[in-house]
Amino acid sequence: MSERRACGFTLRLNPTGIAEEPWLRGQLLIPEQANIISADSQTWPQPKGLQDLHYEDPDWHPLGIDTDFEEMLEKLHKRGVRTEGLVPLCVTVSVETIAASERLRGPWAAQYPHEEELLARGWRFLGFEPVELNSLTSGLKGIGYKEPFRSELQARFGGALNEVGLFSDDAIAAEFAKVVGAEIPSHAPFDVVGVLIHDPISQ
Secondary structure, three states: OOOEEEEEEEEEOOHHHOOOOOOHHHHOOOOOOOOOOOOOOOOOOOOHHHHHHHHHOOOOOOOOOEOOHHHHHHHHHHOOOOOOOOEEEEEEEEHHHHHHOOOOOOHHHHHOOEHHHHHHOOOEEEEEEEEOOOOOOEOOOOOOOOOOHHHHHHHHHHHHEOOOOOEOOHHHHHHHHHHHHHHOOOOOOOEEEEEEEOOOOOO
């Protein structure tokens, strides 16, 4: 497995308080596995206060989310945005992908924490997800499926999904990214990111 670095942090609404949306099952490879855990904010929503911050903040965000978690929290608190109960999310990217992406390898790249550092600080790795790096649109949970392509993908990749509907193996996730990217070139290329979360914020 390749070395991975944390390229972005954000907050998401607590899944326990989100009612299942009828459209979600059409976005999932296995509709019965209705889990919203995703790097894609259209699938796993972020709070409006954070959306407003990103829209108004002039700082550059390589993935559309923040590169400094504590700084993000400080900005939100200064704006009076309540963060209790929100779930911290981190997106990690392989060093090879960072080196190949002009978007990710800017001067801020030296500050990307190693994934191992995050795990040592209580972050939990949930799985791998193919996404469009410029928007974090998920190639797994964010573009929808039509037959017979969905059935073909289910037969080939469905057994590789873990309990939250992500891939546990980065090589399989990369293979999936290539197959879906070839089928939907308007969204390609998809790159594999790691999805990590932390305990909901208590204060």
